[in-house]
Amino acid sequence: MTRRMDQITALIPLKRPLTLLCLAAALFSLSGCVTVRTRPEQAASLQTVCEQNGVNWYWDSVSQAVTMSRGALSARGMVGSEIVVIDQQKIFLSEPLKRQRGRIQVPADFYRKVILNLLGSEGTVSLRPCRIILDPGHGGKDPGAIGSAGTYEKDIVLDIAKRLKTILEGYQYDVKMTRADDTFIPLEQRTEIASQFVADLFISIHANASTTNRASGLEVYALKQLDRQEQKDPQRIKNLDILFRKLAMQRQDKSVENIVTDMLYSYKSSESFALAQAISEEVEQDTRARNRGVYKAGFFVLRNTLMPAVLVEVGFLSNAREERQLNSNQYRQKIAEGIARSLREYITRLSY
Numbered sequence: 001m002t003r004r005m006d007q008i009t010a011l012i013p014l015k016r017p018l019t020l021l022c023l024a025a026a027l028f029s030l031s032g033c034v035t036v037r038t039r040p041e042q043a044a045s046l047q048t049v050c051e052q053n054g055v056n057w058y059w060d061s062v063s064q065a066v067t068m069s070r071g072a073l074s075a076r077g078m079v080g081s082e083i084v085v086i087d088q089q090k091i092f093l094s095e096p097l098k099r100q101r102g103r104i105q106v107p108a109d110f111y112r113k114v115i116l117n118l119l120g121s122e123g124t125v126s127l128r129p130c131r132i133i134l135d136p137g138h139g140g141k142d143p144g145a146i147g148s149a150g151t152y153e154k155d156i157v158l159d160i161a162k163r164l165k166t167i168l169e170g171y172q173y174d175v176k177m178t179r180a181d182d183t184f185i186p187l188e189q190r191t192e193i194a195s196q197f198v199a200d201l202f203i204s205i206h207a208n209a210s211t212t213n214r215a216s217g218l219e220v221y222a223l224k225q226l227d228r229q230e231q232k233d234p235q236r237i238k239n240l241d242i243l244f245r246k247l248a249m250q251r252q253d254k255s256v257e258n259i260v261t262d263m264l265y266s267y268k269s270s271e272s273f274a275l276a277q278a279i280s281e282e283v284e285q286d287t288r289a290r291n292r293g294v295y296k297a298g299f300f301v302l303r304n305t306l307m308p309a310v311l312v313e314v315g316f317l318s319n320a321r322e323e324r325q326l327n328s329n330q331y332r333q334k335i336a337e338g339i340a341r342s343l344r345e346y347i348t349r350l351s352y
């Protein structure tokens, strides 16, 4: 549009403003059917930018969800939000998708960040690296489980988390720990750190204890279904506030906010279990430990985080043999490698 106007104005003497005005009006009324090439770096209508690039799009006027697809690749966004999910990875636009005069307007960086990714073009911006929170349980005044030989859970899980961080950073993921030393961090704060970091995944690491010294093996927990009251836990609401502030979401529209909240929850519910299964299988393979399976639970850090979250119980400190194993550097390294590999495979599967 701009280019056409420029070309035409150059031919019209400036002393004829009325003619210019009429021409501008005529051009404006024609703009719906005249093909106007969209420059990559300018705000445009979703319809124009998709149609020019052979991208299928669909806007659901009730949920405000926008779906775009080309070949096997698809992207999802929402009017009022600047987040677009491309094959499960979040990207952040400079401004939210907006509805203007019955059309969806996309910001200037939409072409570069979304369309080029859907086209699989060269020069595609790389998607944001996966952000992972590692949460070694307990710490400081809270030792967690204590083995019969005096091993503290807090030390074992911190060491595993540090090893895991090193491996994951080697894969170019962004990793943050809720604690990197022997400090007591309340559960509330752990979930807030995850929202502040706008994490994609939350991995809590613990060691088990049982009243019987025979119990052994690995357990991985995913979130159980939350009832309405649990979904409205004050900590959960606080974390949503933190996340929305971090994302600079437009807060005026409560319905958009509710839809995004529901989207986050259903995504978390479906993905947490898949992630837990992946971890359970890989760690079993590396450690040859007894695999006690994947469970659903309502632990605080699973309940009140907003991203897919799992809690890994790496073994029983109440079992003398497992306590010895967990005290070995080699065994802890194997656990870290198993978790890291399962995360990488899980993330890769989401990206393609």
Ligand SMILES: [Zn+2]
Pocket (backbone or CB within 6 Å): 137, 138, 144, 145, 153, 206, 207
């Ligand atoms: Zn624990």
